[in-house]
Amino acid sequence: MGQMGANGLFGEKWEDLRFAERHQFWIVNNHLTPCTPSVITAGHMFVMEIFRVANSRFGANTLNLAGVDATSWRDWCENVSSISPYSAHKTATIIWKQMHEPGRQRVRRDLLAMIRHLVPTAPKKWDAENFPAFFHRLASETQTIGPLRANFWAEAIHSGRRFTLRPEEELREGTVDSGGLIRLHIELTRPAYPLILWITGNGKIQPIYPWRRFDWKGALRHEKVVALCLPEAEDEGFPLESSNGLETAILLASVEEIGPYLIDDLPNRLPPSFPNPKTTGPVLDSAKSPVVPFRFTKDADLGGALHRTRLGDPVKISDQIQHRHDEIGSRLAGCFDLVQGFSFFVRNPETVAKE
Structure with a gap:
């Protein structure tokens, strides 16, 4: 994971916003059409949870980037038995705490960057063995060291x-x-x-x-x-x-x-x-x-x-x-x-x- 800097959670890599925004609309389109578990990735789940955690801080739908609110994402993803909402929630909460005094615009920017990193290609079937290394490392480092807060x-x-x-x-x-x-x-x-x-x-x-x-x-x-x-x-x-x-x-x-x-x-x-x-x-x-x-x-x-x-x-x-x-x-x-x-x-x- 890159160090937290002036450009947000992912350093310089959030800059390709057009690509990220195209991917978000692509995800939304998948949401609006019938889907099977094979077209959903861990990335979808984590993005959805970041929406939910962020909305709980700033108020309902403040991070509704493309016409789909966090509740819709949650309801949709929880119906997919192959994904663990609990695991996604834990990791999303950890990611949120890495942000230093996040504001609405900054969170929007970081969300777009996250989509860029998590959904760079066509989605693949959820596989616990292929849990994204970035999140796995972040979760293990954050939850085993440091004071309890x-x-x-x-x-x-x-x-x-x-x-x-x-x-x-x-x-x-x-x-x-x-x-x-x-x-x-x-x-x-x-x-x-x-x-x-x-x-x-x-x-x-x-x-x-x-x-x-x-x-x-x-x-x-x-x-x-x-x-x-x-x-x-x-x-x-x-x-x-x-x-x-x-x-x-x-x-x-x-x-x-x-x-x-x-x-x-x-x-x-x-x-x-x-x-x-x-x-x-x-x-x-x-x-x-x-x-x-x-x-x-x-x-x-x-x-x-x-x-x-x-x-x-x-x-x-x-x-x-x-x-x-x-x-x-x-x-x-x-x-x-x-x-x-x-x-x-x-x-x-x-x-x-x-x-």
């Missing part, structure tokens, strides 16, 4: 509308109305064992994965994953409670298998409940969140939360989200390779109206 976000579903909630977009002034559903998405840089906890608006801690029915005693044996979506069914979600408050999703993950003792002991390592966010104390300016590594309180949009008692004193921040993350991080430090999460406020419109 995660892309962890949620999808809110309310009144037929869907929108994403990400750690770097924590809501402070805005809120999410209760009565909706939340779906959790996780993408890891290498295979690991994940645990997911949820802190409700009233401060109660609920086990989500791999436990059954939010029961601490119902933990299931789980395997290493690189991607996880909960609940599994796309039309389902975890209901948001009707109370007003700060909701927090926590991801705990380890490269090595998590022992049953640690799983059973988690309730003892966390408080029975978290306080009402309105009563939390301030934290120091520049305090780095152990849960959201890239987030610094001094860079956050805190409105009127900053104050100094005397000139020269450290700036203090009444940061409710930071306070909760600090508490979680301090209690679980050293237990897992990764502790990550995000928070957002939920309101009950009926309760707010009465107030």
Whole structure:
């Protein structure tokens, strides 16, 4: 694989855009006409997954280059039994993470380059033994070395509308109305064992994965994953409670298998409940969140939360989200390779109206 440079994921080789664009329309034409597995390659599958992963970041159909959206590609390819959507998804996710702060135009350019590399000739029948060396090498190098990191976000579903909630977009002034559903998405840089906890608006801690029915005693044996979506069914979600408050999703993950003792002991390592966010104390300016590594309180949009008692004193921040993350991080430090999460406020419109 070429080094990442100013010209995109594939260096100089994306420049023959006319060839790439002709190939894309050729692929689209294959999509629009009856096909058999013999005319589909690994390249088609990976291009389709890159469309889907990119669209999940930028919004539906933003990378609809030639009139065919990512959902159509996915539905079409998943009907072909000779191709593994799971393998394609893993590799597509890895490729996406090689892009440095991708923008829409840059992703479009890289997609065209990918089509140029993956479909240079007439498609051949899928053959696992002829898995493209480029992707095989990229997958093996990326998933076996380096620190464990995660892309962890949620999808809110309310009144037929869907929108994403990400750690770097924590809501402070805005809120999410209760009565909706939340779906959790996780993408890891290498295979690991994940645990997911949820802190409700009233401060109660609920086990989500791999436990059954939010029961601490119902933990299931789980395997290493690189991607996880909960609940599994796309039309389902975890209901948001009707109370007003700060909701927090926590991801705990380890490269090595998590022992049953640690799983059973988690309730003892966390408080029975978290306080009402309105009563939390301030934290120091520049305090780095152990849960959201890239987030610094001094860079956050805190409105009127900053104050100094005397000139020269450290700036203090009444940061409710930071306070909760600090508490979680301090209690679980050293237990897992990764502790990550995000928070957002939920309101009950009926309760707010009465107030």
